[in-house]
Amino acid sequence: MTTIVDDLYDRYGADEVLPGAIDHPVVRHILQHRSVRAFRDAALPSHTLETLVAAAQSAATSSNLQAWSVVAVNDPARRVRFAEWCGQQSHIVRCPLFLVWLADLARLARIADGRGLPSAALDYTEMFVLGVIDAALAAQNAVLAAEALGLGTVYIGAVRNRPLEVAAELRLPPRVFPVFGLCVGWPDEAEATAVKPRLPQAAVLHHETYHDDADAVTRYNQAMAHFYAAQQMRVRGDWSEHSARRVAGPEALTGRDVLRAAIEQRGFPLL
Numbered sequence: 001m002t003t004i005v006d007d008l009y010d011r012y013g014a015d016e017v018l019p020g021a022i023d024h025p026v027v028r029h030i031l032q033h034r035s036v037r038a039f040r041d042a043a044l045p046s047h048t049l050e051t052l053v054a055a056a057q058s059a060a061t062s063s064n065l066q067a068w069s070v071v072a073v074n075d076p077a078r079r080v081r082f083a084e085w086c087g088q089q090s091h092i093v094r095c096p097l098f099l100v101w102l103a104d105l106a107r108l109a110r111i112a113d114g115r116g117l118p119s120a121a122l123d124y125t126e127m128f129v130l131g132v133i134d135a136a137l138a139a140q141n142a143v144l145a146a147e148a149l150g151l152g153t154v155y156i157g158a159v160r161n162r163p164l165e166v167a168a169e170l171r172l173p174p175r176v177f178p179v180f181g182l183c184v185g186w187p188d189e190a191e192a193t194a195v196k197p198r199l200p201q202a203a204v205l206h207h208e209t210y211h212d213d214a215d216a217v218t219r220y221n222q223a224m225a226h227f228y229a230a231q232q233m234r235v236r237g238d239w240s241e242h243s244a245r246r247v248a249g250p251e252a253l254t255g256r257d258v259l260r261a262a263i264e265q266r267g268f269p270l271l
């Protein structure tokens with residue numbers, strides 16, 4: 001019988017002790033998250049999609065505006081195009097369910113129009129951010145629900161590599177923007193993934209005011225080195241090294257360095 005202590009061990013690595021964490025089945029479920037990129041060729045239970053969307057719609061949403069939508073993409077040829085745009089991520093083609101989560105201000109524009117009211121606030125950066133936050137919270141609820149059903153998921157931020165192509169493919173109206181994709185399916189146990197450690201809490205949790213804790217990052221580099229070794233992952237340098245490379249310059253953004261222009265083109269002036 002494992003306990004939450006075992007889950008915390010996996011989440012933070014062996015050397016981080018977190019005394020007194022409250023044991024609860026839902027918390028343990030959340031702690032056991034890992035992304036899944038290898039899926040079994042098996043159908044999902046009927047009504048999985050509707051169940052996940054109900055979970056997504058149960059997330060909190062700014063002012064109850066519900067400024068998000070989701071597109072379920074089944075067409076194989078369309079999936080192939082998505083995989084190409086997303087750096088050849090083959091799980092997009094192989095997973096039984098592929099969802100594209102959208103920041104959606106078009107519905108609010110239509111509603112305002114229908115009531116003969118202006119909707120000038122939709123042009124502000126705040127409303128774009130609100131739509132992105134709403135979409136992210138909804139999607140994460142769907143992820144947790146999927147994992148509760150024994151399914152695996154992986155987010156696909158790479159849909160933002162080619163957001164205009166994605167938008168055209170999905171026939172998105174203006175004021176709708178693809179935030180990320182999500183692959184859902186039965187995990188292939190032959191390629192089971194492990195829980196990936198996170199930064200020590202000292203790095204992310206501050207009390208009263210912000211305090212930088214460089215030592216916590218050093219400890220994390222060690223925890224990740226153990227993780228890479230255990231998973232037989234060949235990673236150049238430590239976590240700090242490859243995280244630094246990930247932010248070194250616009251070329252590291254795989255096309256997303258022009259995201260602002262794409263967002264504006266999609267009908268968000270970002271005032």
Ligand SMILES: Cc1cc2nc3c(=O)[nH]c(=O)nc-3n(C[C@H](O)[C@H](O)[C@H](O)COP(=O)(O)O)c2cc1C
Nearest residue numbers: 033034035037089154155156157158159180195196
């Ligand atoms: C918004 C977002 C976008 C992501 N995009 C991708 C992606 O395009 N491809 C991929 O393989 N993983 C993607 N991931 C998964 C992350 O790489 C993963 O969550 C991270 O490495 C931590 O691993 P874990 O989820 O297994 O704990 C994404 C995650 C998030 C939250």
